[in-house]
Amino acid sequence: MYATSARPVEILLVEDNPGDVRLTQEALRDAKVRNQIQVAVDGVEALALLRREGQYINAARPDLILLDLNLPRKGGREVLEEIKVDDRLKHIPVVILTTSQAEQDILESYRLRANAYVTKPVDLEQFLRVVKSIEQFWLEIVKLSRP
Amino acid sequence: MNPGLAFLLGGLFGGALLLGAVAWWRRTGAAGDALARESADARFRAVVESAPSGMLMIDPSGTIVLINRETERLFGYARAELLGGPLERLVPERYRAGHPAFRIDFFRHPQTRSMGAGRELYGLRKDGSELPVEIGLNPIETPEGQFVLASVVDITARKRAEARFRAAVESSPNGMVMIDGGGKILLVNREIERLFGYGREELLGQAIELLVPARVRERHPGLRTEFFAHPQTRSMGAGRDLFGVRKDGTEMPVEIGLNPIETDEGLFVLASVVDITQRKRSEGELKRSNEELERFAYVASHDLQEPLRMVGSYVQLLAKRYQGKLDKDANDFIGFALDGALRMQRLIQDLLAFSRVSTRGADLVPTDADAVLGNALANLKLTIEECGAAVSHDRLPTVKADAGQLEHVFLNLISNALKFRGTAPPAIHIGASREDGDWRFSVRDNGIGIEPQYFERIFVIFQRLNARADYPGTGIGLAIVKKIVERHGGRIWVESVAGSGTTFLFTLSAA
Numbered sequence: 001m002y003a004t005s006a007r008p009v010e011i012l013l014v015e016d017n018p019g020d021v022r023l024t025q026e027a028l029r030d031a032k033v034r035n036q037i038q039v040a041v042d043g044v045e046a047l048a049l050l051r052r053e054g055q056y057i058n059a060a061r062p063d064l065i066l067l068d069l070n071l072p073r074k075g076g077r078e079v080l081e082e083i084k085v086d087d088r089l090k091h092i093p094v095v096i097l098t099t100s101q102a103e104q105d106i107l108e109s110y111r112l113r114a115n116a117y118v119t120k121p122v123d124l125e126q127f128l129r130v131v132k133s134i135e136q137f138w139l140e141i142v143k144l145s146r147p
Numbered sequence: 148m149n150p151g152l153a154f155l156l157g158g159l160f161g162g163a164l165l166l167g168a169v170a171w172w173r174r175t176g177a178a179g180d181a182l183a184r185e186s187a188d189a190r191f192r193a194v195v196e197s198a199p200s201g202m203l204m205i206d207p208s209g210t211i212v213l214i215n216r217e218t219e220r221l222f223g224y225a226r227a228e229l230l231g232g233p234l235e236r237l238v239p240e241r242y243r244a245g246h247p248a249f250r251i252d253f254f255r256h257p258q259t260r261s262m263g264a265g266r267e268l269y270g271l272r273k274d275g276s277e278l279p280v281e282i283g284l285n286p287i288e289t290p291e292g293q294f295v296l297a298s299v300v301d302i303t304a305r306k307r308a309e310a311r312f313r314a315a316v317e318s319s320p321n322g323m324v325m326i327d328g329g330g331k332i333l334l335v336n337r338e339i340e341r342l343f344g345y346g347r348e349e350l351l352g353q354a355i356e357l358l359v360p361a362r363v364r365e366r367h368p369g370l371r372t373e374f375f376a377h378p379q380t381r382s383m384g385a386g387r388d389l390f391g392v393r394k395d396g397t398e399m400p401v402e403i404g405l406n407p408i409e410t411d412e413g414l415f416v417l418a419s420v421v422d423i424t425q426r427k428r429s430e431g432e433l434k435r436s437n438e439e440l441e442r443f444a445y446v447a448s449h450d451l452q453e454p455l456r457m458v459g460s461y462v463q464l465l466a467k468r469y470q471g472k473l474d475k476d477a478n479d480f481i482g483f484a485l486d487g488a489l490r491m492q493r494l495i496q497d498l499l500a501f502s503r504v505s506t507r508g509a510d511l512v513p514t515d516a517d518a519v520l521g522n523a524l525a526n527l528k529l530t531i532e533e534c535g536a537a538v539s540h541d542r543l544p545t546v547k548a549d550a551g552q553l554e555h556v557f558l559n560l561i562s563n564a565l566k567f568r569g570t571a572p573p574a575i576h577i578g579a580s581r582e583d584g585d586w587r588f589s590v591r592d593n594g595i596g597i598e599p600q601y602f603e604r605i606f607v608i609f610q611r612l613n614a615r616a617d618y619p620g621t622g623i624g625l626a627i628v629k630k631i632v633e634r635h636g637g638r639i640w641v642e643s644v645a646g647s648g649t650t651f652l653f654t655l656s657a658a
Contacts, residue, residue, distance in 0.1 A: 019460070020457075099452065099456070120456070122455075122459065122492050123459070123463075124460040124463035124464060124467070
């Protein structure tokens, strides 16, 4: 179990809405698994962080990425695409967490090899449950490759 | 048969009978047998007498030697007043001077024909009034010499009908143009002149193709001939956009109705032409504005969801974390804020669902309504059991529909029937009956019913009849149902007696 592992699970949340950032943090606060959340507010920052460029030279490489689709500067689709062709990054599970229910977005995301596509529930309780489920599945159930 | 035609046929028949009698009279006359001749003469007179047309026989000098009863009636003379008198007495004064020359010419070149080809003929009555007539001339050879038997038909009624027809055509607000079998323009009205910018004299006698755009001009005579072969009153160019071309070469969209008209001159077609430029423009504008509205509704409601989710989520978080730690007022306020946010979320979702009826609808294909109803009932199984409802249905037909949307219609109407139940356990019946080319579906319940003044209002978006506390809901359901039914080309309405149940009825095209 990761709970016993040496370092906390690193989660990268790519999300420009501070309200959603906070909600996600709130939802993960009581998670069973010790976790640490880094936040990138747009696609460019997310990729810089993942590639440890510039100020992110010492950034931890995340174990799980929660990615919104509608982001400033560089959209979620492009971020996803770049992650999945990058040998250093493509093993990291990416969960799309967005408000979009458009069939087009869902298809396109899976085509770009998203690991899961989740629509943000409108209701708080459901939102908390969804984030907890993501946490539970990816951090407790699934065995991640942790270099 | 129209009276004019009957009259004309009567005249022709009488004429044929008469010509037979004339021929027979000639033959026997030539034989010279006095007794036979007398008998033939009597028959001839009897036939002439009973002819439905006025008959007059004159000699080369223009003296009337024989008339029949109808001639007396037409001209208002007694027989004795005319016999032995000049034919010209019956000719209006303005033609009288010229008439002997025509008469003499006819005796010189006698042949059976109608008189005054192309001219309008009039007779003069004893009282000085005139009557429009049609006159047929038959030369008759006898041993006594050459005679002419003229048959006279009063065409007053026909003239009057013609004048009425012309006046009706002329004053029609539609453009009217009549053509013959060869496509030649015989008649146009003022509106045609106005629409196409031609003077009447520029159109009469021209081919109708003058008014047809060049790109279809070549094809048009074929279509026209086809119509004359199978004439029926119908609109022209079903499903195609029709255009007329004006004198200045500009085109206008038109709607054309075709009416075959039987006349004694053959089959004519009277076409009514309406300029639909304005209608087309309005239709286009309406379509654009509807599409814009749909897009607006979709984008607005979609984008409204985001900030609202924040409001809702954080008020909920506030409630979750601080419930009981603040005073009662604070709890109430949080409660109201939360209720408002949740209601607005529902409204937005409903609005999205409403706009999706047209933006996300599937094609209308033959769909087994019975199977669709089965799905809807399966979805409602739990609710139906909870309410103790009895649901029955006819075997439903196959219709042209979007299955998903049709299921929504059943779901909604049956849910309503369950929701607005009375004190008795709900009894719901779903039926279908044939109505011309359509199927009429009904969803009947024994619930609380609806008062007639609300029959229209219930279908309006976000209109509710009941207190929210008694019957929750945003008031979108029936608006969506109506929109779906109308998208399918059907109608929906309600029949109800308050207190004793409601029946919703809607139509769908048969598959």
